[in-house]
Amino acid sequence: MNRTWHLRIRKTHRYLGVFIGIQFLLWTVGGLYFSWSNLDDIHGDHLKRPAVGLSASMSLVSPSVPLRSLQQKGVDSILNIALIEVLNQPIYQLNYRMQHGNGHAMAQVQLADAATGQLRGELTQAEATALARQRFAGPSTVERVEYLTSTNGHHEYREKPLPAYAITFRQPAHATVYVAAQLGTVQSVRTDPWRIFDLLWMLHTMDYEGRDDINNGLLRAFSILGLLTITSGFALYFVSSPQLRRKKVNRPKPITLQS
Incomplete structure (x- = not known):
């Protein structure tokens, strides 16, 4: 060559x-x-406590009770119904689709007290913080609480249900527990190792x-x-x-x- x-x-x-x-x-x-x-540590699985179960002898009303209240609001399409535990209380999670005037249907969630059938609003900041403390396996010292209504593609809580509360604990590794306000559930735990990974x-x-x-x-x-x-x-x-x-x-x- x-x-x-x-x-x-x-x-x-x-x-x-x-x-x-x-x-x-x-x-x-x-x-x-x-x-x-x-990866389990990166995802924060080691910092999640399992959800507390509900007693099988607990008295619950039929889901048809809160469904009748939704029908009065014009809801006619139910996607699914789930029974969840929120701070040791039974809650129905009603997922439905609501038709709008422009012909589009949007999926929405309604919480209801499973003991009385009464519809209730999304979790308050105090409830979300208490739920985060209940499900968090680390120390319970809360550093700050944020209420998120929108996120971008770079946010660590991207593409997840909103609105949500971000409850950040001082230790370990500035762990942040994200609680979906309308769903009443913990969605994810993010720590400094996850942020480096991301x-x-x-x-x-x-x-x-x-x-x-x-x-x-x-x-x-x-x-x-x-x-x-x-x-x-x-x-x-x-x-x-x-x-x-x-x-x-x-x-x-x-x-x-x-x-």
Whole structure:
């Protein structure tokens, strides 16, 4: 191979290495963190207490009682009914679809006291904080409480039911328990290790908007550039290898027989 091609391969490999080297480093750091982390700990499962069960002898009214109240509001389509426990009290979680004037139907949730059948509003801040303390396995010192009505693609509570209360505890690792106000349930626990994981995952997937799109164009482009970088490195090794050049120089010349 002539010197021109040798220099072209070397220059291509050098420029590709500088351009994509930072992303290679981020991929490596992210991969190390992912492989050395326990996903159950990252998800905060070790900080969740199981839900308290309800007594089988508890007296409950029929779900038809709160359903009649919903019918008076114009609701005619029930999706499902669930019995949940909120602060040791039985609560019906009524999921229904409400038709609007523009022809669209929106899924909504209504809570009702399962002991009386009376409809009730969403959880108050005091109830959500008490529920978070009940379900949180760490110390119960609350640092702050926020009421969320909207989140963006970078929020740690993205794409989950709103409105919600974010109850942050001082220890461990600034754990935040998210309670869906209208559902009456704990949705997730987020800690500093999860936040690091989330940041590295965004850098790993190169999805800087929602984090979970592994088919985005930027990731595909860098994957191709990475393949070219590796390929040019192999090519550079072969064209600059002293052993290969020595073999080429020492290759015996063909003997020409003269008549």
